[in-house]
Amino acid sequence: MQDNKTNIEFLLAEIEALKEKLYESNSIVDAIKDGDVDALVVNTNGTPQLYSLETADYTFRLLIEKFGQGALSISRNGLILYCNEYFSKLIGLPSEKIIGNYIYEYFDNDNNFVSIIEALRYGVTTHEIVFKTVNDKKTFPANISLTDLEPAVQGIGVVVTDLTDKKKHEDALLNNQKELEEKINELNKTNANLEEFIHVISHDLKEPLRKIVMYNGRIDGSYLTEADTKSMNVMKVSALRLNSLVDDLVSYSSHTAQEERTKLNLSEVISEVTDDLEIIITDKKAEIKIGKLPVLKASKVQMRQLFANLITNAIKYCKPDHPPLIEISQIDNFESEIPNQDSQFIKIQIKDNGIGMEKTHLLKIFTIFQRLHAKNEYSGNGIGLAICKKIMENHSGNITVESNLNEGTTFNLYFPIV
Template structure:
């Protein structure tokens, strides 16, 4: 009788155990149906094994794994519940050894973890963090974005973007900018030294030149032979020419500086220039025709120098049998007419009826000290047109030339529209 009771009790206990297992199985099935479970841990001979379930989330899971960014899910206290392969590669540790550890263990400064989590309360979800790797001496900068997954899921989602290459580019850019600033500073220093040098040299040269000319004039030609008189005249002319050259060099160097810009009426500027050139205009019987010209934003001093050089140049190279005719007008132009330029420009044209020049000479005339004629044919130091080019460059503009022998020359000035 006792034996039967024992068997009944054993069967009842086994039935109860089976009911409990059935209840547990039903609970798991229900959880799977509701999407609350995506993995199971099953003990097999005392060894826990993780089984992931393919659900409707499979495509999403695949996307996360293929991300070129690290992806993690952590608990509130920083326990890593999941990490994708990319994060594993970033820090050089297999994902199965990362899951179950705490996120702050991979921060270069573990104290940053609490402020990052606390910042979520105030809506601050992005940070830059330095991460350690398997090689403890090596760290990498990363941009992390956190998402609070509650109430759907108890946890926090994190996306990690490696900033190593970005930081390299930023550092290279900063270094390049620093080198550029140093070169600009050095260039400014050299320019300042050159300007100071030119002004000092001009003063030191002009003083002895002035004395040569002065004492040359005191010599009574009556006591000199014809040959000596000729030699003295050559010396005087050479000294005067050297004095003129020094003045032109100082003018050329002065246009490296950016002078104050104002609204300049070009008609007024040219009127002032023609007043200055009154004697040479009268001697050569030159005629200057001024059309409608615009107001430009420019340095008035440099504009006077520009038109003074161009007008005196046109008079100097006039034909012997024709009085110089110089026409200055604004030309309507829909295109910039400047290679590799897309900006719009005002075009001012200075046209003369002078001797003109060969096409092969056109590229030379804006070069400093470049002369196309012998000194005994035309005066000058070959600096005037170089100054014109520099003035136009100072104003972000350009100067071009068109010419044919015996047909005259046209200079085109291009001023950028504001």
């Protein structure tokens, strides 16, 4: 009896030991299934041996699962063996309801699958496919890339990239391009109309003005009263001023075009300008000091116009009983008042000793038709400095001004270094 009891206790203890081993084995199997185990250490005759598991791809599976693109493995007939969470979200179904279905069931056109598999045989692996979602029945464009996993694994790896945002950006870009082309066409039409308008101004308008001035000069003033003579003079002055305005408008419009650029020595250009302005320079007893000046790649016509306007402007607004002094030179090692325009730019300075201007006027002077003085004080139409600004813009440069009332004015020209 005692022996039977001992045997039963032994068997029960052995059963408990076997249960523990079975529990341990089941835990290892579950861990392998979940991908938590990459290798096993097995003791054989007291010697530990390391066994790597072929299915130990936990890190890889985790990467695929968290991938920012859809990832699937399918059989050659399109049966889905695995899909990651991202693809589940794209389709709108949990992965367990997707696995076991065929991938072409989620194509907007299931006939595309045959051509995709056929193309894979010839090394064509990338296609653009329209997928459909399950819940809201919507479609979305996607790039699908296939990789043949044989002979290592029987199956095909698939990566799906949602192109919805890309398509939206492409459509927006196409719309913007279309709008831009329409704007360019409108601008071309406007420029064509402007050219016709300039033609009318420079020819048809100037001819009657010339006749007004000519026939006004032929009128015998001896037969006119003092009031009539005064009226005739007003008419003549007005016609001449209108003629000058027409010339300035044509000049301003012509400087919107990009002319051929050549290497110019600014000293030579300014010398030619001062020769042209010899009469007004002599009349006002102006002194022009020319310092070191660079060689620039620019339009000669526009450079002559630029410096002619600035020099004329400096002479016009001189102080009474003070001969104009104009200094033109290149400034080195400068700090520009315009951001990012120091080392990449050449600075030319035109400084005078004239009447200057109030700081509140500095932002106005480059606006076309903007005048700071009455017509009876100083001549001009308010276009000269606007032309200067236009010329500097044509040369990808800038013009700024510094001035104090009764202390003169300084114009700064910034030319990009080519």
